[in-house]
Amino acid sequence: MRLVYFGTSEFAVPAIQSLKDQIALVVTQPDRPAGRGRHLQPSPVKVAATELGLPIETPINAKDREFIAEIRAIRADALVVASYGQILSESLLEAAKRGGINLHASILPFYRGAAPIQRAILDGERETGVTLMQMDKGMDTGDIIAISRTPIGPDETSGQLEARLAQIGAELAVEWMPKIVAGDYPRTPQNHSLATLAPKMSREDGQLAFDSDAPEAYRRYRACTPRPGAWLRTNAGTINILKAAMLPALRLPIGTIAKVSPDGLDVAFRSGGIRLIEVQPEGRPAQSGRDFANGKRLKAGERLLP
Numbered sequence: 001m002r003l004v005y006f007g008t009s010e011f012a013v014p015a016i017q018s019l020k021d022q023i024a025l026v027v028t029q030p031d032r033p034a035g036r037g038r039h040l041q042p043s044p045v046k047v048a049a050t051e052l053g054l055p056i057e058t059p060i061n062a063k064d065r066e067f068i069a070e071i072r073a074i075r076a077d078a079l080v081v082a083s084y085g086q087i088l089s090e091s092l093l094e095a096a097k098r099g100g101i102n103l104h105a106s107i108l109p110f111y112r113g114a115a116p117i118q119r120a121i122l123d124g125e126r127e128t129g130v131t132l133m134q135m136d137k138g139m140d141t142g143d144i145i146a147i148s149r150t151p152i153g154p155d156e157t158s159g160q161l162e163a164r165l166a167q168i169g170a171e172l173a174v175e176w177m178p179k180i181v182a183g184d185y186p187r188t189p190q191n192h193s194l195a196t197l198a199p200k201m202s203r204e205d206g207q208l209a210f211d212s213d214a215p216e217a218y219r220r221y222r223a224c225t226p227r228p229g230a231w232l233r234t235n236a237g238t239i240n241i242l243k244a245a246m247l248p249a250l251r252l253p254i255g256t257i258a259k260v261s262p263d264g265l266d267v268a269f270r271s272g273g274i275r276l277i278e279v280q281p282e283g284r285p286a287q288s289g290r291d292f293a294n295g296k297r298l299k300a301g302e303r304l305l306p
Contacts, residue, residue: 001181004076004096006062007045011105011162012082014170016045019177020052024074029085030058062086071095077181081135082169090137098180100135103169105162106198107131107147109190112140113198117165118158120198122205122223124215127151128161130169132176134187141195143187145180148172155245157225206230208241210255210305214272218246221274232276234304236296240280247273255305257298265289267304 001022007015008029016026026049031040042050049056059067062084068091071079078098081088083105093100106116108131113119120128129149136142148168152161179185206224208217208231221230221244230241234255247266250258250273258266264277276289287295298304 001178002075002077003177004071004074004079005045005049006079006081006084006088006100008043008085009083010044011166011169012045012084012103013048014166015080015082015103015173016048016054017052018170018174019080020054022177023054023080024076025071026054026056027062027071027084028056028058030060062092063089068092068095078177079135080173080177087139088135093135093137098183101145101173101177101180102133102135102140102142103173104131104133104140105165105169107149108133108140108144109192109195111198112195114200116198117162118198118201118223118227121152121156121158121161122219124219125152128165130165130172132169132172141190141192143189145185145187146172146176155222157222159226201228203228208232208269208274210267211270214246214250214269214274217269218244218274232304233306235306236292236298236304238282239276239292240282241276241278242280242286243278245275245277247275249273253303255303257293257300257302257304259300260290260293260298262288262290265293265298 002024003022004025005016005023006027028043028045031042034041072095076096079096079100081100082103088100107129111119127149129147131147132145134143206229208220221241224230232239250268252258252268254268254270256268258268264275266273266275279289279292280286
């Protein structure tokens with residue numbers, strides 16, 4: 001079995017580790033600036049591939065003719081794709097014997113797009129999974145080969161769920177790639193009339209609002225943690241919410257501080273409350289909710305409405 005592996009994010013790392021002995025080339029996104037210093041940082045897949053001693057390519061444009069010719073020359077059995085970040089052209093998909101095989105973090109045809117994990121949590125879904133599919137020219141529209149399902153935990157963040165789904169995806173790849181290379185695998189067309197979209201989440205998507213229902217605000221925190229980040233605008237400044245918990249119903253005006261304790265800062269939202277366990281004020285290091293409240297001299301009964 002001879003594979004070319006396309007992947008970029010953390011979601012794609014377990015599968016590359018599981019398939020390492022069959023991978024002839026790893027393709028990932030170019031290094032990107034990150035952090036306060038905006039220094040160039042390699043993708044998680046590039047880091048993993050380097051540790052495994054695998055050859056790596058980082059094309060700016062995967063549709064480039066010379067790059068496609070290079071892939072064709074490898075004579076791969078299949079291209080395995082997981083959270084790569086670029087659309088693969090038909091010419092590129094045709095460069096391998098069995099085409100492109102994609103690991104997508106949703107139960108297709110639901111949540112096609114860049115942020116299936118985050119959107120599923122935000123929408124309050126109780127179940128998600130990983131779909132192994134045959135790629136075509138559309139975005140996540142190809143035939144389904146296999147689906148592995150899993151429940152979404154009531155307190156699970158998108159980062160935690162991504163880590164679980166990544167392992168599930170790796171197991172699917174190990175189970176199915178030998179069958180796919182042998183040409184012995186099912187292909188079930190998707191019901192496109194049921195399709196839903198999962199566009200990329202922005203910084204604005206992470207804003208929690210005091211006048212939203214507490215369960216919805218908590219889902220937003222979970223969906224946006226760790227990326228793009230959940231945050232809250234208050235009269236004590238804007239804070240990033242790094243760790244939070246759902247509270248039993250609080251019958252207080254929205255934005256009211258219910259309690260400051262070693263466990264965190266309890267604040268009322270509509271129809272309930274949220275405990276701010278760890279926060280990061282603008283321009284400041286991360287700190288506990290209690291330390292933030294004490295630093296701002298906030299007390300129970302005060303309101304945080306901006």
